[in-house]
Amino acid sequence: AQSVSQHNHHVILSEAASLELGCNYSYGGTVNLFWYVQYPGQHLQLLLKYFSGDPLVKGIKGFEAEFIKSKFSFNLRKPSVQWSDTAEYFCAFHMGRRALTFGSGTRLQVQP
Amino acid sequence: GAGVSQSPRYKVAKRGQDVALRCDPISGHVSLFWYQQALGQGPEFLTYFQNEAQLDKSGLPSDRFFAERPEGSVSTLKIQRTQQEDSAVYLCASSSAERVQPQHFGDGTRLSIL
Numbered sequence: 529a530q531s532v533s534q535h536n537h538h539v540i541l542s543e544a545a546s547l548e549l550g551c552n553y554s555y556g557g558t559v560n561l562f563w564y565v566q567y568p569g570q571h572l573q574l575l576l577k578y579f580s581g582d583p584l585v586k587g588i589k590g591f592e593a594e595f596i597k598s599k600f601s602f603n604l605r606k607p608s609v610q611w612s613d614t615a616e617y618f619c620a621f622h623m624g625r626r627a628l629t630f631g632s633g634t635r636l637q638v639q640p
Numbered sequence: 641g642a643g644v645s646q647s648p649r650y651k652v653a654k655r656g657q658d659v660a661l662r663c664d665p666i667s668g669h670v671s672l673f674w675y676q677q678a679l680g681q682g683p684e685f686l687t688y689f690q691n692e693a694q695l696d697k698s699g700l701p702s703d704r705f706f707a708e709r710p711e712g713s714v715s716t717l718k719i720q721r722t723q724q725e726d727s728a729v730y731l732c733a734s735s736s737a738e739r740v741q742p743q744h745f746g747d748g749t750r751l752s753i754l
Binding site: 560 | 643673681682685688731742743747748
């Protein structure tokens with residue numbers, strides 16, 4: 529079955545630290561990949577997406593992700609996190625079936 | 641506002657009661673999705689509408705779950721004879737005709753079954 533794995537369930541960082549959240553998917557065909565963010569008390573928002581082309585994707589708020597097809601990965605990165613990045617981050621993919629398949633999420637806590 | 645609107649935000653029901661959750665998608669959005677998010681988990685797909693047609697209901701966990709979108713706009717998710725395992729956040733998302741992705745999500749309805 530198609531699935532998404534997020535290996536880090538809870539990450540605690542200090543401000544200005546670098547961030548990398550892992551995401552791996554299991555599907556052999558063409559996929560569209562997404563990172564969504566959910567700030568406390570808010571709805572899910574799109575952070576960035578990959579459909580095709582340049583595998584290094586830049587999103588909002590200084591986030592980027594790299595699609596590595598050979599590793600079935602789509603890791604999220606940010607060179608320097610801020611306290612306001614405290615949120616839950618979800619990796620998701622879509623492969624023809626119209627619904628999204630989500631990972632279980634990573635809770636990021638940034639300490640000032 | 642211009643986003644996806646869900647009501648109620650919170651719902652508490654006793655086991656065995658029926659509940660109805662409402663979703664108002666973004667105006668003009670053709671596609672509408674329902675997801676269920678259990679505590680500590682990512683959202684899981686329940687069902688998908690394109691206009692008024694329910695094209696995929698493969699994620700509905702049992703025949704107690706029923707969704708409709710009769711006029712291709714507002715949608716209702718109904719759960720009959722609720723069970724404790726139905727406790728979750730129910731998310732609605734919509735997207736435009738041009739691209740099914742990305743989807744725009746509502747704030748969700750947090751359902752608690754006592």
